[in-house]
Ligand SMILES: *Cc1c(COP(=O)(O)O)cnc(C)c1O
């Protein structure tokens with residue numbers, strides 16, 4: 001069978017996001033046009049059929065190393081037999097999002113904010129996805145009347161001032177639908193900020209067209225959070241996409257998932273954070289990977305994450321450092337090393353990021369009093 005993907009595009013096709021969507025790799029034959037799958041990959045492509053969606057955009061595929069099955073890009077999107085290990089957890093919905101959904105695909109777990117999954121579609125399916133339970137699944141697609149139900153819920157709850165559009169990937173929707181959705185939300189007085197969570201700048205940066213940016217710029221204040229995991233993803237195409245968003249007045253943040261063998265080292269994380277701020281993207285969160293069935297091979301101990309954060313703190317531009325977050329059904333918990341070693345009514349003892357101890361008193365010490373000598377730790 002002749003593969004449908006024709007991976008020798010003209011420059012015009014390469015710059016057209018719809019061409020990428022139409023020519024995504026979704027079969028082993030198509031994958032063979034860019035690399036020779038290992039027997040594990042080949043077996044996994046077959047075994048994961050019907051378990052979790054699979055597709056790779058030509059843009060993201062072009063970043064894979066055909067000679068290295070351990071390539072951090074390739075591992076994010078090519079199935080592996082490890083996914084079939086429904087490990088000890090086997091959990092589908094670790095954050096109990098379904099229980100927190102008053103209407104379809106709308107998660108209300110914080111008093112002032114909702115996450116609204118406006119589509120279940122993505123351009124690629126990341127093998128570790130937090131929402132594996134729903135992404136790519138037809139039953140989680142949103143019809144217009146279902147979107148209206150979500151909008152009506154937000155309109156009926158004046159405490160909601162921050163709406164996070166997520167999915168799936170909201171930017172798989174066409175410009176007209178995005179414009180409609182943002183117009184409806186903007187018509188609600190109490191909605192203060194709207195955020196879009198999208199991985200398009202990483203997997204399909206061509207999606208960030210001038211036309212899309214025109215639409216977005218009509219609905220401020222609007223923020224975008226994207227999802228770079230590895231410095232190899234910081235391509236010139238991604239740079240153009242981010243520049244367009246920023247010029248449209250949209251601040252861009254980044255959420256990374258800590259993934260074993262992909263970005264679980266100090267060097268990779270430092271390079272990623274520095275590369276992000278060079279593109280004027282603010283590193284926002286570094287997520288501890290969730291306990292989701294079939295993703296055990298990506299999970300890194302929290303100790304490793306804490307060590308990476310400790311090595312970044314004080315050694316990188318302050319705003320280049322994300323917050324390390326554990327998400328729970330009770331909300332996000334920052335995983336920070338305790339820099340406050342002790343405190344009482346007089347003040348606190350802290351440990352600096354360089355290891356020195358410091359006493360900060362609430363009031364200036366009496367003149368002539370003996371300074372406190374502290375050991376170095
Ligand atoms: C993460 C999340 C948010 C947004 O949280 P911030 O910390 O404000 O970025 C909102 N709703 C849900 C359900 C979430 O998981």
Ligand code: SF4
Nearest residue numbers: 122125126129168199
């Ligand atoms: S882009 Fe986001 S929602 Fe889509 S598969 Fe990847 S991690 Fe999941």
